Amino acid sequence: MSQLLFFTLSAMTILSALVVVFTRKPMYSVLSLIVCFFTIAGHYILLNAQFLAITHVIVYAGAIMVLFLFTVMLLNLNADSDVPKSGKLRIAATITAGMLFITLLASIKSTTLGEFAFPPASDKGLVQHVGQQLFTDYLLPFEISSILFLSAMIGAVVLAKKEKH
Amino acid sequence: MEQAAHLVPLNWYLFLSTFLFCIGVMGVLFRRNAIIILMCIELMLNSVNLLLVAFSAYSGNSDGQVFVFFIMVVAAAEVAVGLALLISIYRNIGSTDIDVLNKLKW
Numbered sequence: 001m002s003q004l005l006f007f008t009l010s011a012m013t014i015l016s017a018l019v020v021v022f023t024r025k026p027m028y029s030v031l032s033l034i035v036c037f038f039t040i041a042g043h044y045i046l047l048n049a050q051f052l053a054i055t056h057v058i059v060y061a062g063a064i065m066v067l068f069l070f071t072v073m074l075l076n077l078n079a080d081s082d083v084p085k086s087g088k089l090r091i092a093a094t095i096t097a098g099m100l101f102i103t104l105l106a107s108i109k110s111t112t113l114g115e116f117a118f119p120p121a122s123d124k125g126l127v128q129h130v131g132q133q134l135f136t137d138y139l140l141p142f143e144i145s146s147i148l149f150l151s152a153m154i155g156a157v158v159l160a161k162k163e164k165h
Numbered sequence: 166m167e168q169a170a171h172l173v174p175l176n177w178y179l180f181l182s183t184f185l186f187c188i189g190v191m192g193v194l195f196r197r198n199a200i201i202i203l204m205c206i207e208l209m210l211n212s213v214n215l216l217l218v219a220f221s222a223y224s225g226n227s228d229g230q231v232f233v234f235f236i237m238v239v240a241a242a243e244v245a246v247g248l249a250l251l252i253s254i255y256r257n258i259g260s261t262d263i264d265v266l267n268k269l270k271w
Contacts, residue, residue, distance in 0.1 A: 097191030
C-alpha cells in the first residue's frame with residue numbers, strides 16, 4: 001500500500017518537475033512547480049514528518065510560489081518572450097545532467113548504507129518533538145534566522161523599489 | 166504509519182531525490198529565463214530536503230528535520246531577494262533573459 005503511494009507520488013513529482021523544465025510558458029512552469037511541491041509534502045507525510053509537511057505547504061505553496069506567480073504576472077512573461085537556447089547548448093545541457101545523474105547513481109551503488117531500522121513508535125516528526133528541539137538545542141540559529149528574514153525583507157524592498165531620478 | 170514507512174526502502178528515496186536534483190541541474194543549464202532558473206534551484210533544494218527528511222525518519226533522529234526547517238527559511242529569504250533583483254533587472258533592461266546579461270562576462 002505504501003509502496004503504491006510512494007510510486008504514485010514519485011511519478012507525479014518527476015512528471016511535474018519535467019514539466020517545469022520543458023514547458024515554454026512560464027505560467028505553466030509555476031503551476032506545475034506547485035504540484036511538485038504538494039507531492040513532496042505528500043512524501044513528508046508518508047515519512048511521518050507532519051510538522052515539515054505543514055511547514056512545506058505553508059512556506060512553499062503559500063509564500064514562495066505566490067511570489068513567483070506575482071513576478072511572472074508583473075513582468076508579463078509569456079511563451080513569446082522566451083527564446084529557447086540553441087540546439088547545441090540544449091544537447092550539451094542534457095548530456096551534462098545525464099552525466100551527473102550517472103555519477104551520482106554510481107556513487108550510490110558503491111555506498112553501503114548500513115541498516116536503518118525504522119523505530120517502532122516514531123513520533124520524531126511530530127510538532128511536539130521538532131518544536132521542543134527547535135526551542136532548546138537550536139534556539140540560537142532559530143533566533144538568528146529571524147534577523148536573516150528581516151535583512152532579506154529590507155533588501156527585497158530596497159532592490160525592488162523604483163529609483164528616483 | 167510506522168509500518169507503512171518501513172515497507173519503502175531508503176534506497177528509493179535516494180534514487181528519487183537524485184533524479185529530482187538532476188532535473189533541477191538540467192533546468193538551470195537548459196533555460197534562458199532567469200525566473201525558471203530560480204525555480205529549478207528551488208527544485209534542487211527540495212530534492213536535498215526530501216533526502217534529509219528520509220534519512221532523519223529512517224534513523225529515528227529529528228535533527229535532520231530541524232535542518233530542513235532552516236533550509237526552508239534560507240530558501241524563502243533567497244527567493245525574496247532573488248525575485249527583487251530580477252524585477253530591478255527587468256526594469257533596467259526590459260527582459261529576464263540571462264544571455265542579455267553578459268556585461269560581466271569577459
